[in-house]
Amino acid sequence: MARVRKTVTIRDVAEDAGVSLQTVSRVVNGGPNVRPQLRDKVRASIERLGYVPSLAAQRMSGSRSYIILAINDRERTLADWRERRGTDWVDQMLLGGILTCSQHGYRMMVELVDTHSDHVERELGAALSALQPDGVILTPPHSENRLITQLLAERGIPFARIGSNVTGPGIALTMGDEGAAHLATMRLSELGHRRIGMIAGPSQYSLSGWRIDGWKRALAEVGLSSEGLLERGDFGYESGTRAAQALLDRNPDLTAIIASSDQMALAVLEVARDRGLRVPRDLSLISFDNTPIVRFSQPPLSAIDQPIAETVSRAVEQLIAREPDGDDDAVIEVAAGLVERASTAPAPAPARA
Amino acid sequence: MARVRKTVTIRDVAEDAGVSLQTVSRVVNGGPNVRPQLRDKVRASIERLGYVPSLAAQRMSGSRSYIILAINDRERTLADWRERRGTDWVDQMLLGGILTCSQHGYRMMVELVDTHSDHVERELGAALSALQPDGVILTPPHSENRLITQLLAERGIPFARIGSNVTGPGIALTMGDEGAAHLATMRLSELGHRRIGMIAGPSQYSLSGWRIDGWKRALAEVGLSSEGLLERGDFGYESGTRAAQALLDRNPDLTAIIASSDQMALAVLEVARDRGLRVPRDLSLISFDNTPIVRFSQPPLSAIDQPIAETVSRAVEQLIAREPDGDDDAVIEVAAGLVERASTAPAPAPARA
DNA sequence: GCGCATATTGTGAGCGTTCTCAAGACTTGT
DNA sequence: ACAAGTCTTGAGAACGCTCACAATATGCGC
Numbered sequence: 001m002a003r004v005r006k007t008v009t010i011r012d013v014a015e016d017a018g019v020s021l022q023t024v025s026r027v028v029n030g031g032p033n034v035r036p037q038l039r040d041k042v043r044a045s046i047e048r049l050g051y052v053p054s055l056a057a058q059r060m061s062g063s064r065s066y067i068i069l070a071i072n073d074r075e076r077t078l079a080d081w082r083e084r085r086g087t088d089w090v091d092q093m094l095l096g097g098i099l100t101c102s103q104h105g106y107r108m109m110v111e112l113v114d115t116h117s118d119h120v121e122r123e124l125g126a127a128l129s130a131l132q133p134d135g136v137i138l139t140p141p142h143s144e145n146r147l148i149t150q151l152l153a154e155r156g157i158p159f160a161r162i163g164s165n166v167t168g169p170g171i172a173l174t175m176g177d178e179g180a181a182h183l184a185t186m187r188l189s190e191l192g193h194r195r196i197g198m199i200a201g202p203s204q205y206s207l208s209g210w211r212i213d214g215w216k217r218a219l220a221e222v223g224l225s226s227e228g229l230l231e232r233g234d235f236g237y238e239s240g241t242r243a244a245q246a247l248l249d250r251n252p253d254l255t256a257i258i259a260s261s262d263q264m265a266l267a268v269l270e271v272a273r274d275r276g277l278r279v280p281r282d283l284s285l286i287s288f289d290n291t292p293i294v295r296f297s298q299p300p301l302s303a304i305d306q307p308i309a310e311t312v313s314r315a316v317e318q319l320i321a322r323e324p325d326g327d328d329d330a331v332i333e334v335a336a337g338l339v340e341r342a343s344t345a346p347a348p349a350p351a352r353a
Numbered sequence: 354m355a356r357v358r359k360t361v362t363i364r365d366v367a368e369d370a371g372v373s374l375q376t377v378s379r380v381v382n383g384g385p386n387v388r389p390q391l392r393d394k395v396r397a398s399i400e401r402l403g404y405v406p407s408l409a410a411q412r413m414s415g416s417r418s419y420i421i422l423a424i425n426d427r428e429r430t431l432a433d434w435r436e437r438r439g440t441d442w443v444d445q446m447l448l449g450g451i452l453t454c455s456q457h458g459y460r461m462m463v464e465l466v467d468t469h470s471d472h473v474e475r476e477l478g479a480a481l482s483a484l485q486p487d488g489v490i491l492t493p494p495h496s497e498n499r500l501i502t503q504l505l506a507e508r509g510i511p512f513a514r515i516g517s518n519v520t521g522p523g524i525a526l527t528m529g530d531e532g533a534a535h536l537a538t539m540r541l542s543e544l545g546h547r548r549i550g551m552i553a554g555p556s557q558y559s560l561s562g563w564r565i566d567g568w569k570r571a572l573a574e575v576g577l578s579s580e581g582l583l584e585r586g587d588f589g590y591e592s593g594t595r596a597a598q599a600l601l602d603r604n605p606d607l608t609a610i611i612a613s614s615d616q617m618a619l620a621v622l623e624v625a626r627d628r629g630l631r632v633p634r635d636l637s638l639i640s641f642d643n644t645p646i647v648r649f650s651q652p653p654l655s656a657i658d659q660p661i662a663e664t665v666s667r668a669v670e671q672l673i674a675r676e677p678d679g680d681d682d683a684v685i686e687v688a689a690g691l692v693e694r695a696s697t698a699p700a701p702a703p704a705r706a
Numbered sequence: 707g708c709g710c711a712t713a714t715t716g717t718g719a720g721c722g723t724t725c726t727c728a729a730g731a732c733t734t735g736t
Numbered sequence: 737a738c739a740a741g742t743c744t745t746g747a748g749a750a751c752g753c754t755c756a757c758a759a760t761a762t763g764c765g766c
Contacts, residue, residue, distance in 0.1 A: 007482065009722055020746045025724060033744055052482035056418065057722035059409035060751045090444045098465055107484070109462055112451055129360070129405035131460070237649075266649045293646045296590075296619045362752055373716045378754060386714050410752035413721045 008051045017045040028053055055107065059132065066106045068316055069133035070097055071124070071142050074112035089308060093139065096309030100316040108316070109133070113142065120147050128155060135159060135319030137312060138170075140205065158322050160315035162308075163207055165331050171318050172331045173311050177207040180304045180336035181214030184258050184286045187338060189222045192347035193256040193284060197229045199243040199268070201260040208232070211260055211288070229254070233264045240267025248275065255347045256284040262291045265301055269343075280345035290339055299342035307334050361404045370398040381406055408460065412485065419459045421669055422486035423450055424477070424495050427465035442661060446492065449662030453669040461669070462486070466495060473500050481508060488512060488672030490665060491523070493558060511675050513668035515661075516560050518684050524671050525684040526664050530560040533657045533689035534567030537611050537639045540691060542575045545700035546609040546637060550582045552596040552621070554613040561585070564613055564641070582607070586617045593620025601628065608700045609637040615644045618654055622696075633698035643692055652695035660687050 013024045019042060026034050027042040034042075045051075059065040070093055090110070097108040111127045113120060128136075128151075136159040142148055143161040152159045153169040165174040181198075188196050198215045201208035212230065219226050231247050233239030240259060244267055248254060259265035265287030269279060277283045279299060287294060290303035311334045318332070363381075367374045372395060379387050380395040387395075398404075412418040423446055443463070450461040464480045466473060481489075481504075489512040495501055496514040502522050505512045512523040519525060534551075541549050551568045554561035565583065572579050584600050586592030593612060597620055601607060612618035618640030622632055630636045632652060640647060640656045647654035664687045671685070 007485070007722090011722080021723080022725095022746060023744090026745090029724085033742095035744070038744085050478065050482075052479045054412075054485065054722055055483045056409040056412035056485070057751095058724075059407075060413050060722070060753090061724035062751090063724085065409065090447060094443055094447075094463060094465075098463060107462060109460060110447060110451060112447075125403065126405045129403070130408045132360070132407060132409070263649075292644075293649050296616075296646055296650060298651060360752090364752080374753080375716060375755095376714090379715090382754085386712095388714070391715085407752060410721095411754080413723090413752070414754040415721090416754085 007054070008049045010051070010053065012049055013042065013045045013051045016049060017042045064134050065132045067131055067133040068097065068101055068106055068108045068135045068137060068319060069127065069131055070108055070110050070137040070139065070312070071113050071148070072110055072139055073141060074114040089139065092308035093137075093312050096312035097137065097316055100313040101320075104316075104320050106134070106316070106320060113148075115141060115145060120145075121151055124148060124151060128152075128157065133157065135316075135322070137162060137315050137319070139163065140207070143172075144206065158319050160319055162311055162315060163205075165210070165333070166206070167329055167331055169329065171315065171322075171329060173315050173318075174207075174210070174331065174333050175306050175308070175311050176333050176335045177210035178214035178217070179333070180288070180306075180338075181211040181258065182218045183214075183336070183338055184304055185215045185218035186222070187340075188256045188258070188284060188286065188344070189218065189224065191256075191284065191344060194224060194347065195229065195251055195254045195256070196224065197231070197247045197251065197254050197257040198226075199231050199233050199240060199247065199257060199259045199264050202232065202234050208260065215258060233260065235261040235263060237263045237267045240264030241271055244268040244271040248272075248277075254283070256286075256344075259285065259287045262287045262289045262294045262301070262303065265294065265303070265343075266297055269297060269301070280343050282348055284345055284347070285343040286338070287343075295341070302338065302340045302342070302344040305337050305339050307336055310334055360407070361402045363404070363406065365402055366395065366398045366404045369402060370395045417487050418485045420484055420486040421450065421454055421459055421461050421488045421490060421672055422480065422484055423461055423463050423490040423492065423665070424466050424501070425463055425492055426494060427467040442492065445659075445661035446490075446665050449665035450490065450669055453666040454673075457669075457673050459487070459669070459673060466501075468494055468498060473498075474504055477501060477504060481505075481510065486510065488669075488675070490515060490668050490672070492516065493560065496525075497559060511672050513672055515664055515668060516558075518563070518686070519559070520682055520684055522682065524668065524675075524682060526668050526671075527560075527563070527684065527686050528659050528661070528664050529686050529688045530563035531567035531570070532686070533641070533659075533691075534564040534611065535571045536567075536689075536691055537657055538568045538571035539575070540693075541609045541611070541637055541639065541697070542571065542577065544609075544637065544697060547577060547700065548582065548604060548607045548609070549577065550584070550600045550604065550607050550610040551579075552584045552586050552593060552600065552610060552612045552617050555585060555587050561613065564611075568611060586613065588614040588617060590616045590620045593617030594624055597621040597624040601625075601630075607636070609639075609697075612638065612640045615640045615642045615647045615654070615656065618647065618656070618696075619650055622650060622654075633696050635701055637698055637700070638696040639691070640696075647694070655691065655693045655695070655697040658690050658692050660689055663687055 010021055010024050014021045024042055027039050055066055101108040113124055136152055136157055138161045140163040143164040149169050159170040161170050161172045164172045166172060185196055200212050216226050228250055231243035233243045257268055259268055265285055268285055272279050272283050279285055287301050287303045290305040294301035294303050363374055363377050366377045377395055380392050408419055454461040466477055489505055489510055491514045493516040496517040506522040514523050514525045517525045518527040538549055553565050569579050581603055584596035586596045610621055612621055618638055621638055625632050625636050632638055640654050643656035643658040647656050
């Protein structure tokens with residue numbers, strides 16, 4: 001017998017308050033020219049009836065859809081999702097994105113796109129047509145994908161690229177990779193370390209380069225050399241093992257390592273253990289990402305915390321605030337922080353002092 | 354000079370194919386009475402123009418919105434999100450939900466709701482009004498929240514409750530908690546363990562009870578006692594420490610523990626280490642959840658893998674397939690599996706045999 | 707070949723909102 | 737007190753699609 005509750009529409013509110021539809025619409029959207037007295041009356045009606053505008057109808061008539069679409073890598077989330085960088089990305093994205101969206105009356109939707117597919121344009125195009133989002137957020141590795149950025153530019157949809165600092169179409173937001181690597185390196189230097197190794201990510205990620213830059217800049221500032229102290233991995237565990245081996249083989253005097261992902265850092269931990277090096281006593285270690293896994297290793301790792309949630313949140317704000325025809329394609333940097341746990345300590349006294 | 358690309362509408366397709374709007378609509382929706390010849394012609398036009406129906410317009414006119422709304426706990430995702438169970442939930446939900454939705458032409462949206470807030474009804478009600486989803490998916494701890502289920506029932510929106518086996522309004526989907534606990538217990542028994550402890554979750558989660566049930570059933574089946582072998586935690590690390598301490602204090606002869614979350618299991622690992630108990634030689638350990646963190650502990654943990662993605666996927670299918678007035682509120686069980694790693698081993702020989 | 711059932715196509719209304727534009731109610735300056 | 741504003745409100749069209757129904761075409765039995 002569940003009586004089908006008819007949806008409360010703007011018309012119901014208008015009748016209840018004795019005004020026109022348009023006036024209600026103005027009140028709902030914070031329109032400028034409504035007498036306070038009337039406004040309050042309408043607000044009361046809205047409250048009483050529990051009116052909430054229909055997103056679909058708003059999209060139909062107005063120029064906005066109140067939808068922000070976030071594009072994520074399908075591969076990372078599907079097949080590979082446990083094997084690689086961990087999955088914190090999606091969570092944090094949602095965290096930052098959904099909350100910020102809802103603060104502005106927007107909604108966030110997630111679209112999973114497989115970069116390797118040659119249907120990228122079709123898939124994404126279909127999503128754009130169906131949803132007609134007011135803005136799109138691109139996450140790595142899509143952030144600098146030509147096919148995608150071009151498609152978005154063609155359609156005139158504002159978009160933000162997370163983890164990119166290339167000016168170009170769309171807003172770029174970096175998570176301060178250069179600064180973060182600099183910060184980590186400086187901290188290790190403060191602790192007395194003179195030989196600080198770096199395990200960077202793959203070169204197709206531009207953030208890998210920025211991190212190397214930050215590390216080198218810091219080394220230069222304190223008069224240290226980076227000679228022979230750089231290795232690369234692919235963010236995964238195995239690559240971390242190889243890189244750590246190489247680094248330690250080549251530099252017996254190494255006392256600190258910065259790893260470009262938590263998983264690679266955990267690999268370093270394992271390699272160190274195998275060689276009888278105690279962390280942090282013999283070897284200090286700082287990782288990037290600060291995913292939950294690093295809190296439970298032995299010892300818990302000091303890590304650069306990627307402000308993903310905040311960055312996405314900023315991206316959303318930019319997209320929402322942006323005038324439809326605004327072309328100020330800025331680069332925004334959100335600073336990362338260092339969370340110190342038990343994998344960093346003062347450098348051991350040199351063997352022969 | 355970016356020419357604003359006008360959206361391709363159903364009208365464009367109709368003109369291009371030389372038919373009426375209605376015919377195009379029929380083709381798009383797989384309507385029954387269209388001559389194959391015409392259908393192909395229309396399809397060709399759709400293809401050529403790249404037409405994709407607008408979700409908003411479909412919602413406006415038709416009875417469906419093609420939106421499934423997933424309700425998640427805000428607390429877990431916001432403040433507490435690192436401290437408690439880990440965040441794999443959201444990822445896996447998205448994984449299972451988004452893909453399955455898109456296979457059926459649906460979209461999934463995520464709504465974060467704070468159970469502890471007294472605005473639950475308001476918040477959720479607003480989301481329902483704005484989105485008018487065709488179905489809602491409830492995840493723990495919302496799955497059996499009266500306020501929420503009642504609201505949904507009132508509005509006549511079909512919903513699925515994940516991690517619930519209570520028949521009632523809506524479809525219930527359990528992840529085989531009873532069976533999983535039984536499986537874990539039996540496995541430990543097979544390995545020769547006779548004293549198998551259980552660290553359960555908080556009692557307000559009904560799955561906590563089911564896991565206890567499965568554990569007890571297995572113990573009974575092989576003639577073991579559960580006396581004094583049960584502790585409770587809140588899924589978080591600290592609570593796991595306390596529970597492990599209590600369990601080991603009370604039962605010096607304990608050789609195996611099942612923990613109801615990965616974090617609690619990691620706490621057990623730590624406690625064992627402190628007491629000089631080696632895992633798995635002296636103590637076997639199986640956890641629930643199988644989040645990424647358990648692959649990198651020392652040793653990596655054997656864990657019950659929660660088929661969250663699959664369960665959500667099933668939920669989506671149920672919601673989509675369901676007739677608007679169908680009331681067959683079934684309970685569906687998706688079986689969990691045991692992933693064995695290095696934290697389980699044959700029971701040590703009794704001290705005095 | 708006629709009449710009726712059935713398959714196929716088209717027509718017009720309506721979903722809930724915002725847009726554009728016009729009308730009425732106040733101000734203000736002189 | 738009058739013209740010329742500015743502020744406030746409302747009316748009607750429009751967004752892109754599907755619904756219910758009407759119209760036409762096709763098939764079948766006799």
